[in-house]
Amino acid sequence: MNIRLSLLCPLICLSCALAQEPGDGTAPAAEGEALKARDFNVDFSACTEFVGIGFVPAANARPLVPSQFTLAGDSTNAVIVVRVAECADVVVDGHHEGKTRTSQIGISILGGDTTAAINNYTLWVSTTSAQLKAKLTAAGAKAYLAKTLDYRISGGTLSIASSSAQTPSFAVKGAASFPTAAAVPFSASWWVVGNHGTIQARTAFPAIQFGSSTTVLTTPCGSELATLIGGTSLTFPALDSYNAFATAHLEVRDTD
Numbered sequence: 001m002n003i004r005l006s007l008l009c010p011l012i013c014l015s016c017a018l019a020q021e022p023g024d025g026t027a028p029a030a031e032g033e034a035l036k037a038r039d040f041n042v043d044f045s046a047c048t049e050f051v052g053i054g055f056v057p058a059a060n061a062r063p064l065v066p067s068q069f070t071l072a073g074d075s076t077n078a079v080i081v082v083r084v085a086e087c088a089d090v091v092v093d094g095h096h097e098g099k100t101r102t103s104q105i106g107i108s109i110l111g112g113d114t115t116a117a118i119n120n121y122t123l124w125v126s127t128t129s130a131q132l133k134a135k136l137t138a139a140g141a142k143a144y145l146a147k148t149l150d151y152r153i154s155g156g157t158l159s160i161a162s163s164s165a166q167t168p169s170f171a172v173k174g175a176a177s178f179p180t181a182a183a184v185p186f187s188a189s190w191w192v193v194g195n196h197g198t199i200q201a202r203t204a205f206p207a208i209q210f211g212s213s214t215t216v217l218t219t220p221c222g223s224e225l226a227t228l229i230g231g232t233s234l235t236f237p238a239l240d241s242y243n244a245f246a247t248a249h250l251e252v253r254d255t256d
Contacts (some may be wrong), residue, residue: 140194179211
């Protein structure tokens with residue numbers, strides 16, 4: 001099975017694959033739903049993000065993902081997704097948080113949200129927003145306040161450094177430039193089995209510009225991330241991308 005091609009087709013041929021999604025990137029099931037006590041919404045504005053998709057040993061990833069989820073990839077390789085975003089403003093259930101950075105690392109899964117372009121099981125999340133961290137924690141998902149979350153692009157070089165007390169430290173560095181491609185709709189669901197059951201965090205991007213980058217992730221020897229990837233460095237042959245979007249809408253839902 002060529003897992004690289006199976007991922008690249010839907011992610012790179014965006015103009016074809018995403019034309020089938022609703023024009024505003026929202027899921028029809030979200031309309032008129034009855035919210036539970038721990039459900040909440042987040043709106044993002046004026047954002048850029050780094051997204052890297054690569055491969056890790058399936059034997060290392062399988063113990064980190066509950067058995068009810070089917071891993072993308074094959075018997076040898078699982079698919080890792082690393083995402084770091086910076087937004088000029090984030091509104092968490094009506095509360096403006098201002099400039100916010102968020103880091104997510106997960107393993108890609110099959111099924112889940114059939115309206116999303118990609119589904120991932122969440123391993124580690126950190127954020128600079130105390131309100132977002134508190135809401136995710138209250139929902140039963142694991143999220144932590146970042147100790148360090150540097151994110152910058154200068155002179156064509158993207159530099160990221162992420163750490164918190166409870167998530168593995170990592171850095172991403174490499175060449176990147178602001179995307180110039182036409183914006184397209186996109187959506188992604190991140191799942192986690194938390195303290196109160198299964199949580200879905202679905203982000204809809206009405207219009208996102210996908211760009212390109214060439215980066216390397218590094219993590220200290222002995223970290224949980226190093227154990228997962230089987231080393232201290234990782235590249236992203238499936239997707240290495242620096243993106244921009246004006247707005248996005250996140251819905252965090254208790255699905256049980």
